[in-house]
Amino acid sequence: MFQKVPARALTDNVAEQLLEKIQSGAFSRGDKLPTEAVLSEEFGVSRTVIREAISRLKYEGAVESRQGSGVFVTEQAGIRPLRIDYTDTGTLDSVLQIVELRRAIEAEVAAQAARRRTDATMVAIDAALARLDAEVAGGGDGVAADVAFHRAIAAATGNPYFLKTLEFLSQYLEAATRVTRTNEARRADFTRQVREEHQAIVAAIRAGDALAARNAAQNHMYNAARRLTQLGQPGQLGQDEAEADDERSGTPS
Structure with a gap:
């Protein structure tokens, strides 16, 4: 039923194979997994490896132990969490x-923020933009402040899933944002463009104009991508970031 696994990464291999069987439906929700002894024999590994693999699946919420009954596939096991490999x-x-x-x-976040914003959330957006402007004016890279600004807009929608999704994506864009902002800081026109794009989004949200807010947000992200491509050819992102860090620290590249 299962493939024999090599000596290396035994626990990882066992856990991955078991999870694949669960996600493919070979083990349905509520099904009982084979016993440690059976799994140990089929995988060709020790019971310790099986226990460690099961423990990982428990941590991911794929299986649960029922005292005196065994290990069962949970009801939420078929729900696959979104993951992006950092190496990608x-x-x-x-x-x-x-x-x-x-x-x-x-774009949708900005549109919904325009429709649903309150006086309180508008104050929060204005404050976030002011902090971002102040940090950039003071010579900072503005990365954290930029994230906080977009977070304030997402919060204004009243939809927590917008906020969670953007937080998930932002962690993979932190390095790129830092490089982009370093690049933008070297050009006054870029700095001005970014500030004007942010102001356009805020103005549309304040006016309650969902279409204008959507267009302003799309324009901002299109331009962010355009500015990012000016860093160099694909595959050079890490090198450019290192050079930017060296320049800020005074270390020759």
């Missing part, structure tokens, strides 16, 4: 693809 985000091409995904989400 080291090139400019892959970062631009994530930016493309974020553009679609940011």
Whole structure:
């Protein structure tokens, strides 16, 4: 039923094979897994390896132990969490693809924020933009402040899933955002463009104009991608970031 696994990464291999069987439906929700003894024999590994693999699946919420009964597939086991491998985000091409995904989400976020914003959330957006402007004016890279600004807009929608999705994507764009902002800081026109794009989004949200907010957010993300491509050819993102860090620290590249 299962493939024999090599000596290396035994626990990982066992856990992955078991999870694959669960996700493919070979083990349905509520099904009882074979006993440790059976799994140990089929995988050709010790019971300790099986226990460690089961423990990982428990941590992921795929299985649960029932005292005196065994290990069972949970009801939520078929729900696969969204993951992006960090090794897939080291090139400019892959970062631009994530930016493309974020553009679609940011556009809807801005539109919904325009429809639903309150006086309180508008104050929070204004404050976030002011902090971003102040940090950039003070010579900072503005990365954290930029994330906080977009977070404030997402919060104004009243939809927590917008917020969670953007937080998920932002972690993969942090390096690219830092490089982009360093690049933008070297050009006054870029700095001015970014500030004007942010102001356009905020103005549309304040006016309650969903269409204008959507267009302003799309324009901002299109331009962010354009500015990012000026860093160099795909695959050079990590090198450019290192050079930017060296320049800020005074270390020769």
